[in-house]
Amino acid sequence: MNRLNILTFPDPRLRKKAIPITAFDKDLEKKADDMLFTMYEDKGIGLAATQVDIHERLIVIDLSEDRSEPLIIINPSYTVLDDTLEVSKEGCLSIPTFQQEVPRAKEIELTYQDLNGREQKLIADGLLGYCIQHEIDHLNGKLLVDYASSLKRSRIKEKLMKSKDVKNKN
Numbered sequence: 821m822n823r824l825n826i827l828t829f830p831d832p833r834l835r836k837k838a839i840p841i842t843a844f845d846k847d848l849e850k851k852a853d854d855m856l857f858t859m860y861e862d863k864g865i866g867l868a869a870t871q872v873d874i875h876e877r878l879i880v881i882d883l884s885e886d887r888s889e890p891l892i893i894i895n896p897s898y899t900v901l902d903d904t905l906e907v908s909k910e911g912c913l914s915i916p917t918f919q920q921e922v923p924r925a926k927e928i929e930l931t932y933q934d935l936n937g938r939e940q941k942l943i944a945d946g947l948l949g950y951c952i953q954h955e956i957d958h959l960n961g962k963l964l965v966d967y968a969s970s971l972k973r974s975r976i977k978e979k980l981m982k983s984k985d986v987k988n989k990n
């Protein structure tokens with residue numbers, strides 16, 4: 821398994837729209853494995869392929885305490901079952917040190933394909949529901965900063981660009 825490099829805001833590659841997956845092969849399995857490994861290493865609860873510069877509709881999630889319940893989600897779409905908007909306070913591995921409150925649908929029904937290309941359905945609310953909505957935002961090039969004020973967005977942009985300068989000088 822390989823640890824993949826996670827893109828950091830404001831990298832323009834985070835804005836690319838991911839395309840549907842059509843080949844359910846060994847190569848796809850390896851991408852999913854590497855993404856799970858990377859997510860566990862970086863202590864995230866979810867990761868979208870866009871964040872590791874793969875612009876295909878693939879996400880991985882694991883909400884379990886002992887990191888033993890990996891979910892591999894391909895070509896996801898969802899319908900809203902309960903459109904009450906709940907406020908979810910979220911972080912993102914692509915925007916270190918940043919947190920944002922985001923309005924999310926309370927309950928969704930997710931339709932997706934598994935690694936074998938078989939269609940699956942899942943009803944989700946709470947953190948799982950929010951996480952799925954967060955990851956699908958990534959596949960569409962949308963980020964937590966888009967829910968923030970322009971002042972807050974420019975502050976985090978300056979901060980992360982500076983910390984990148986420091987890294988490049990060392």
Ligand code: GNR
Nearest residue numbers: 864865866910911912913951954
């Ligand atoms: O690790 C993460 N935590 C989180 C918390 C609330 C809602 C969504 C998330 S996803 C995030 C990892 C990440 O950046 N995934 O894209």
Ligand code: NI
Nearest residue numbers: 911912913914
């Ligand atoms: Ni994220």
